[in-house]
Amino acid sequence: MLSTNYKIALVHLTSKLKQTVVAVLGVTFGISMYVFMNSFMTGVNDIQTTLAFTSLAHVRIYNDGPANNTNLVEKVYPTVVSNIRNARVVQYTEGIQNSGAILSLVRKQPEVTGVTPQVNLNVFFRNSGNKVSGVLSGVEVETENKLFNISQYMIAGKWNDLKVQSNGLIIGSGLASLLSVHVDDNINVLTSDGFTKNYKIIGIFQTNVLGVDKSKAYLNINAVRQLLSRNQDFVTDLQINVQDFRETALLVQRIAPVVPYRTESWQMSNQQLEAGSRLRDIIAMAVSLTILLVAGFGIYNIMNMTINEKIKEIAILKAMGFSSKDVTTIFLAQAIVIGMIGGLIGMLLGFIVADVVNHIPFKIGGLNNLPMAYYAHDYIFAFLFGLATTLVAGYLPARKASRIDPVNIIRG
Amino acid sequence: MNTTPALKAIHITKYFYEPERFQVLKDLSFEVRKGEFLSLTGKSGSGKSTLLYVLSTMDTDYEGELLIGGEKLTGKTQNQLAAFRNEHIGFVFQFHYLLPEFNVLDNVMLPALKLKKKSRAEIKEKAYGHLKLLGLEDQALKPANKLSGGQQQRVAIARALINDPSIIMGDEPTGNLDSRNTSIVFDIFRSLSHSQGQTIITVTHDEDFARNSDRIIDMSDGVITG
Numbered sequence: 144m145l146s147t148n149y150k151i152a153l154v155h156l157t158s159k160l161k162q163t164v165v166a167v168l169g170v171t172f173g174i175s176m177y178v179f180m181n182s183f184m185t186g187v188n189d190i191q192t193t194l195a196f197t198s199l200a201h202v203r204i205y206n207d208g209p210a211n212n213t214n215l216v217e218k219v220y221p222t223v224v225s226n227i228r229n230a231r232v233v234q235y236t237e238g239i240q241n242s243g244a245i246l247s248l249v250r251k252q253p254e255v256t257g258v259t260p261q262v263n264l265n266v267f268f269r270n271s272g273n274k275v276s277g278v279l280s281g282v283e284v285e286t287e288n289k290l291f292n293i294s295q296y297m298i299a300g301k302w303n304d305l306k307v308q309s310n311g312l313i314i315g316s317g318l319a320s321l322l323s324v325h326v327d328d329n330i331n332v333l334t335s336d337g338f339t340k341n342y343k344i345i346g347i348f349q350t351n352v353l354g355v356d357k358s359k360a361y362l363n364i365n366a367v368r369q370l371l372s373r374n375q376d377f378v379t380d381l382q383i384n385v386q387d388f389r390e391t392a393l394l395v396q397r398i399a400p401v402v403p404y405r406t407e408s409w410q411m412s413n414q415q416l417e418a419g420s421r422l423r424d425i426i427a428m429a430v431s432l433t434i435l436l437v438a439g440f441g442i443y444n445i446m447n448m449t450i451n452e453k454i455k456e457i458a459i460l461k462a463m464g465f466s467s468k469d470v471t472t473i474f475l476a477q478a479i480v481i482g483m484i485g486g487l488i489g490m491l492l493g494f495i496v497a498d499v500v501n502h503i504p505f506k507i508g509g510l511n512n513l514p515m516a517y518y519a520h521d522y523i524f525a526f527l528f529g530l531a532t533t534l535v536a537g538y539l540p541a542r543k544a545s546r547i548d549p550v551n552i553i554r555g
Numbered sequence: 556m557n558t559t560p561a562l563k564a565i566h567i568t569k570y571f572y573e574p575e576r577f578q579v580l581k582d583l584s585f586e587v588r589k590g591e592f593l594s595l596t597g598k599s600g601s602g603k604s605t606l607l608y609v610l611s612t613m614d615t616d617y618e619g620e621l622l623i624g625g626e627k628l629t630g631k632t633q634n635q636l637a638a639f640r641n642e643h644i645g646f647v648f649q650f651h652y653l654l655p656e657f658n659v660l661d662n663v664m665l666p667a668l669k670l671k672k673k674s675r676a677e678i679k680e681k682a683y684g685h686l687k688l689l690g691l692e693d694q695a696l697k698p699a700n701k702l703s704g705g706q707q708q709r710v711a712i713a714r715a716l717i718n719d720p721s722i723i724m725g726d727e728p729t730g731n732l733d734s735r736n737t738s739i740v741f742d743i744f745r746s747l748s749h750s751q752g753q754t755i756i757t758v759t760h761d762e763d764f765a766r767n768s769d770r771i772i773d774m775s776d777g778v779i780t781g
């Protein structure tokens with residue numbers, strides 16, 4: 144029986160070709176916009192993520208200072224009212240002491256793809272009278288690059304030179320221009336504890352994250368330890384990357400209790416990034432679902448119109464012995480064909496629109512063109528959503544058709 | 556002789572409620588023998604078409620009972636009735652409803668394709684046979700809505716015959732036909748009833764047609780008068 148129902152559906156589709164084309168275009172438009180919007184938003188999110196993770200690790204372990212113990216009296220005797228002024232904090236341990244043990248613990252975690260130790264400190268960079276405050280980051284050259292890919296942002300000099308030149312400094316492009324220095328110039332570094340030393344600039348990087356470019360400089364981790372007169376185990380930060388940057392919670396849960404320092408995921412420290420990315424996803428979803436809904440409503444209208452036009456023929460079919468199910472099949476098949484064709488063309492059109500937009504120049508923040516992501520799952524979802532929409536939009540009129548009572552129509 | 560009637564109507568009563576309550580069929584009871592060629596006559600508005608819709612199982616909104624071939628049809632679901640009609644009842648409407656987007660041949664074949672008792676090729680051959688009998692073989696591939704009224708009516712007759720139904724019902728099936736075609740249709744009906752044992756029930760205003768059939772049921776205001 145199927146083939147006869149399908150033949151009838153085909154005749155209906157082809158005899159009113161204009162209506163069919165309009166319905167197909169509705170789906171095509173909906174799906175292509177869905178593909179485009181999602182590719183665009185994902186592209187923006189991906190760029191945002193890449194930019195953010197040039198200086199941010201997925202998980203960070205650091206010493207966040209002593210707890211607030213300025214009012215010990217109240218801690219011991221909660222009911223006693225006390226008044227303490229100018230509390231002095233006794234020297235506490237700085238940085239991470241047993242970094243070797245923590246490093247090997249972290250490396251054993253299955254999802255960890257890289258760990259790098261850092262010694263970070265706030266310093267003044269000085270070029271004769273010119274003084275700029277910033278961050279000096281002592282890094283392990285190879286693992287640092289593995290995590291943050293800095294070598295790719297070098298605009299002068301080579302990242303790996305940091306390994307061999309113990310008094311070599313790589314500074315951000317913004318910092319370089321603030322200090323009016325170039326490669327091979329010397330600058331002076333002054334720490335908060337009063338240590339000072341001259342370094343030679345061997346490279347300049349530009350991440351396009353302005354805050355970083357204007358304040359950061361890299362030094363070999365051993366050179367920083369030397370500057371601070373610290374031992375070989377001294378570390379202020381352990382930066383950790385995992386396979387999927389979204390999946391940090393489990394790792395944090397596992398290592399935080401056994402490490403006596405603060406273990407913090409990027410989501411905890413940068414909630415605005417997470418919020419931005421989620422909000423863009425929601426916008427993309429809302430816009431594309433609205434478009435699909437409108438397209439679905441278009442299909443619903445066209446199918447309804449078709450059924451009102453064909454009410455007599457439906458009655459004849461039923462009088463000749465076609466069941467309600469046959470009638471539903473006939474009209475649902477039409478909706479599915481419209482959904483499939485519209486979906487396939489829609490994916491193609493979506494790809495073309497995405498590609499065109501991807502080529503529009505956009506020269507801000509290190510970008511050249513508007514960002515765009517091309518993921519198969521965006522296309523598959525678009526197709527499935529489109530098909531689901533047409534199914535619903537087609538099913539309601541088809542069910543209405545199947546409930547037509549032939550005698551009332553044939554009686555005339 | 557076969558004693559089970561082909562069709563049995565028991566106390567059939569029907570009302571229309573729009574625009575006001577009105578009894579169209581008033582307690583009709585009768586039987587039709589297998590192979591009988593019956594004419595239903597009566598003046599316009601007497602309820603002939605209404606009765607025929609009830610007998611054809613399309614109208615289920617009536618009181619009383621309807622049996623065809625000994626099977627009680629009153630109370631069955633729409634889908635069961637549709638399947639029953641497909642196999643056992645051929646119907647020619649007063650206005651010859653064809654499917655305008657299909658060609659003549661497809662229109663004739665559709666009920667048989669739905670029934671699926673025969674192969675496509677057999678159905679096609681049979682459809683051509685009927686069309687030829689009715690003088691329409693050269694129209695077979697034309698769209699149904701490009702035919703004249705009389706031609707369309709004959710296509711509808713060919714369609715009604717395609718599944719060899721046990722009962723063929725027609726609501727003025729010769730209403731649009733000239734005398735030559737009327738007699739062709741009459742001969743077809745006669746031979747179907749007498750040599751194939753198919754039962755024929757037709758509403759007609761044509762007195763000659765009625766007189767030459769096996770039996771006449773005459774109606775007036777919803778009751779059988781003769």
Ligand SMILES: Nc1ncnc2c1ncn2[C@@H]1O[C@H](COP(=O)(O)OP(=O)(O)OP(=O)(O)O)[C@@H](O)[C@H]1O
Nearest residue numbers: 554571573574579598599600601602603604605606
């Ligand atoms: N759908 C309907 N709603 C209300 N009344 C109806 C409806 N259809 C028919 N009638 C009424 O029922 C009566 C019988 O109608 P029916 O169509 O059965 O007559 P008929 O005998 O077939 O007439 P004709 O010879 O003109 O075809 C008429 O009075 C008609 O007005």
Ligand SMILES: [Mg+2]
Nearest residue numbers: 603604649726
């Ligand atoms: Mg009538």
